[in-house]
Amino acid sequence: MCNFRGLWNVPFISNCYLLKVDLFRQPSLKEVTFKVEGRDPDMVFCESLRERGVFMYVNNEEAYGHLINPEWFDTRHTNPDIYEIIHNRQEWEDRYISPEYWQSLEKTYEPSMPCPDVYWFPVVTPRFCKEWIEVMEAYGKWSDGSNKDTRLEGGYEAVPTRDIHMKQVGLETQWLRFLKDYIRPLQEKTFLGYYHDPPVSLMNFVVRYRPDEQPSLRPHHDSSTYTINLALNTVGEDYTGGGCRFIRYNCSVQDTKRGWILMHPGRLTHYHEGLKVISGTRYIMISFIDP
């Protein structure tokens, strides 16, 4: 629809009207109403106009802006805007998707590859990163980093991190939408010939590393076809040390950039570890996609 511009005669309009008042002063239109007991006022009003031969139009020749959907906006959340990816997509995208993201979808774009088959993309804005961390810290129930994890089906996590799962903060559905709409297109450009829509991801979590808590993560494989690892804060400013080392290639990504994601295969070739945070707090968001 947005690709077409014009003026259309339509039988029904809701939410937003521009009315020519003079019309309603004519005797034949005095009876126009929007009130019938038990019926939707929009329906009644449009029906009433149709019966009297008044034409209704939709016009998008000019951009007047758009309406937001306030129905699902839940002020009980910390940073409720970040929950709006489904119901207020345009606002969400403007606030949280990095302007640089769109370039990486262009045909000629060559993504950076800091280590073999580890790709790096700018995806979300600094505002996203700040608010995402705030949501986690406001919730505050970080796991204890032990192998026992009642959030998981088997109750056991082999390579535990101090983390918060998206389910715990009510962001699971939103995050899965993000993976489908923004991450999957990058994956399809990166790992050619692999196609899985929607991406499945059972493990979506924010990790917190601190020298006095969990400073690092031992070598492991992820239970994923591919993993995304989103840097939520800034090395050198918020923390020192940290990063991800891919052992087979003896290659580390330590100069991670806030709002950028690393995308790498999860198993077999990409045995990896989380390097030690020396000072401050490092936050990352991880998804094990297509386990």
Ligand SMILES: O=C(O)CCC(=O)C(=O)O
């Ligand atoms: O610290 C990192 O960047 C790696 C994190 C990681 O490998 C994981 O959470 O599975």
Ligand SMILES: [Fe+2]
């Ligand atoms: Fe990992």
